[in-house]
Amino acid sequence: MKNVLLLLLCMPLIGLGQDNNLGTDIIRSNSKIKEVFSGGEGVILEGPVMGPNGTLYFTDIIFTQFEGMKAGIIWNYNPQTSETVVFRSPSGMANGLAFDIYGDLISCEGADFGGRKIVKTNMKNGESTIVAGLFNNKPFNSPNDIVLDENGRIYFTDPRYFGHEPIDQPVDGVYRIDKDGTVNLIIANASKPNGIAISPDNKTLYIANYDIGASGFLSEGYKGPNSKTSGAILEYELLIDGSVKFKGVLIDLMDNGPDGIKVDLKGNIYIAVKGNIVVYSPKGEKLEEIEIPNNSATNLCFGRGRFSKTLFITTKKKLYSIEVENEGFHIPFKK
Numbered sequence: 001m002k003n004v005l006l007l008l009l010c011m012p013l014i015g016l017g018q019d020n021n022l023g024t025d026i027i028r029s030n031s032k033i034k035e036v037f038s039g040g041e042g043v044i045l046e047g048p049v050m051g052p053n054g055t056l057y058f059t060d061i062i063f064t065q066f067e068g069m070k071a072g073i074i075w076n077y078n079p080q081t082s083e084t085v086v087f088r089s090p091s092g093m094a095n096g097l098a099f100d101i102y103g104d105l106i107s108c109e110g111a112d113f114g115g116r117k118i119v120k121t122n123m124k125n126g127e128s129t130i131v132a133g134l135f136n137n138k139p140f141n142s143p144n145d146i147v148l149d150e151n152g153r154i155y156f157t158d159p160r161y162f163g164h165e166p167i168d169q170p171v172d173g174v175y176r177i178d179k180d181g182t183v184n185l186i187i188a189n190a191s192k193p194n195g196i197a198i199s200p201d202n203k204t205l206y207i208a209n210y211d212i213g214a215s216g217f218l219s220e221g222y223k224g225p226n227s228k229t230s231g232a233i234l235e236y237e238l239l240i241d242g243s244v245k246f247k248g249v250l251i252d253l254m255d256n257g258p259d260g261i262k263v264d265l266k267g268n269i270y271i272a273v274k275g276n277i278v279v280y281s282p283k284g285e286k287l288e289e290i291e292i293p294n295n296s297a298t299n300l301c302f303g304r305g306r307f308s309k310t311l312f313i314t315t316k317k318k319l320y321s322i323e324v325e326n327e328g329f330h331i332p333f334k335k
Contacts, residue, residue, distance in 0.1 A: 096145035111163025210257035260299025302328020
């Protein structure tokens with residue numbers, strides 16, 4: 001009986017100790033969320049990514065229904081000087097951003113008078129080229145978010161959430177662009193794929209599925225989230241040839257639609273969901289929730305170099321940063 005009572009007394013203490021350790025495993029001790037930019041002109045900021053020069057690029061999505069015909073902005077924030085300047089305007093309604101191994105910027109241009117294509121910008125001379133603009137001779141729906149694998153192949157999601165243009169692709173798909181420019185539809189049944197990430201070992205592809213139950217939340221057909229499939233992190237085995245095999249739902253987020261998603265070097269998954277950043281282990285176990293002012297997080301990224309343990313977070317109008325314990329995972333630049 002004494003042993004049973006002792007076990008019962010110890011159990012809450014064990015659980016409490018585990019909870020207290022969560023913050024120190026993910027968030028650096030005494031670190032606080034810091035506002036670093038507040039000049040967003042559109043409905044939401046998105047797509048943060050740090051380039052080889054140590055500055056941060058992020059997008060400003062300006063819906064024409066509310067803000068006129070500006071067609072988006074790409075901002076450039078320097079964390080060493082705290083200065084933010086316009087990198088490109090109009091941006092072609094750019095959303096997700098990534099850098100390839102050569103240090104060139106790859107952008108997803110969306111709908112609503114945007115490009116509806118994948119564009120590469122040579123960061124040495126500023127020239128832009130179209131990487132992919134059509135699939136089966138038809139425009140994409142609205143390229144949303146993007147990631148590259150260790151072989152230089154590009155993966156991007158293509159859901160339609162807004163825009164007046166006809167929906168030309170029959171599915172909101174996930175595509176792979178091979179190094180020779182070939183475009184492949186690799187996932188056609190994810191409902192509404194949004195955020196996308198690849199594990200550090202390059203063996204798993206994660207998709208943040210956010211199904212709002214309509215092809216345009218700015219249209220009359222929007223009736224709110226589809227509770228059956230509205231929020232989940234889908235897990236796929238990423239094969240050597242760049243094809244994928246569905247493994248299952250890693251994290252069921254129910255009606256809480258996930259947006260941006262990134263991973264750290266340990267494989268932990270950081271998700272913009274419920275307006276905060278929620279961190280899960282590679283097994284789908286919740287580790288931490290980072291509260292963002294006004295519950296407004298849309299996307300996130302890790303810095304590089306001296307900022308490799310800094311998390312940058314986009315929201316509706318502002319950019320925030322916070323110091324974390326683990327370095328973010330990036331495909332290294334080619335020297």
